[in-house]
Amino acid sequence: RPQLGCYGRRQMHSPHIDALASRGVLCERAYCMVPTCGASRAALMTSIRPAPGRFVSFQTWAEKDAPNAVPLHTHFRQAGYTTISLGKVLHHAADHASGWSRPPWRSSQPQYQDREAERRAIAEDQQRWPQKSKHRGPAFESADADEADYPDGQCATEAIRWLEKLSASPDQPFFLAVGFLKPHLPFCAPKKYWDLYDREEIHLPANYWPPHGAPAEALHNSGELRAYAGIHPSAPVDEPTARSLIHGYYACVSFVDAQIGRVVDALDRLGLAENTIIVLWGDHGWQLGEHGMWNKHSCFETSMHAPLIIVPPAGSGIDPGIRLPQLIEFIDIYPTLCELTDLSIPDHVQGQSLVPLMRNPNQPGKPQAIGRFGRGDTIRTDRFRYSEYRDRADRLTGRMLYDHEQDPQENENVADLHPDVAEGLAERLNELKGK
DSSP: OOOSGGGTOTTSOOHHHHHHHHHSEEEEEEEOSSSSHHHHHHHHHHTOOOBTTBSOSTTOOHHHHSTTOOOHHHHHHHTTOEEEEEESSSSSTTTTGGGSSSOOBOOOOOSOSOHHHHHHHHHHHHHHOTTOSOOEEESEEEESOOGGGSHHHHHHHHHHHHHHHHHTOTTSOEEEEEEOOTTSSSEEEEHHHHTTSOGGGOOOOTTOSOOBTOOGGGOOOOHHHHTEETSOSSSOOOHHHHHHHHHHHHHHHHHHHHHHHHHHHHHHHTTOGGGOOEEEEOSSOOEESGGGOEESOSSSHHHHEEOEEEEOOTTSSOOTTEEEEEEEEGGGHHHHHHHHTTOOOOTTOOSOOSHHHHHOTTSOOBSOEEEEETTEEEEEOSSEEEEEEEOTTOOEEEEEEEETTTOTTOOBOOTTTOHHHHHHHHHHHHHHSOO
């Protein structure tokens, strides 16, 4: 969620990410292409738009859905870079594995620290709600544990080890992808990060209810969360549990913020920062009870809007501390990195380089950001978000329009009140969306 301090929202303790933003370019309105991890990553790494038959679910394989595309890391390897994958980058470690100089590395460390409590919670959940299709451990855990006990702590350590190794060959360029898991469910983090927050100051969102007039296709039952122990299979999440979930999400953000700080500190210590581009991105947004929903998996702003920070190398002509209010799509990252490193941009790339905007932040950006999820397609303009839903025969079954000048929380569907706006955006969306 773009709810970090550098985004002007002070609920989260994120000093390292905030410091990183001050060194580079913060994209205020960056949008993922598909709000689910595997599909979002595949679209970003190929710079190809999703479609009803491409980049659909978290189980997406980029090499199967877009077999003719050269993914970002492969493009850099072909240009002579050492390419390293740590943690979760593409959803499947084997996806386009030939583009990495070494086999992708992932931690085998469990996310839960109290394994016995995890087992008890699963057994109790199975007994209480046998109708659930999945029974996972608790949705959150605050443990008196060290950072090294968690996959993300190990991932940061592995990244630092690789930076030390790569710094020994200063003439060899590298592409290092560091994929942290948090703040994904389950919200497991060391207790000291939970202690950064006062539980009494954590509240449910004001719109803890479905938007007025939203089509049924736009909403979901937060199925990803329901699989965790202690979460009712269908009823609204009660207030104490909801507050614990929000608390856990915040704690995980602060935990991963510290790991990002460790990696960036190593980059500085080793003298690599001046000639290294840093890109920090989250693969999708996240609902923390907005519209009564949790997780992502929707065409609402809360699912589509995600953080993006780019720190260019010295001598790029880009000033530090820039904020870009223009609309940006994650498919724009691929050509941006190509331009910053003087690499050619492959013909299949559908994004636009952000370098012109970064060098001249006053110029206009693209007029829309387009994404989709499930049977829904969505377009975000400067003022509006329009989404429409179609059945498998491509017949329109529902639509919604939100005026962000009047309703930034997207609580009132005004598609019927502004049919001309809705029709105009529908025409643009259907012309430009992935085919």
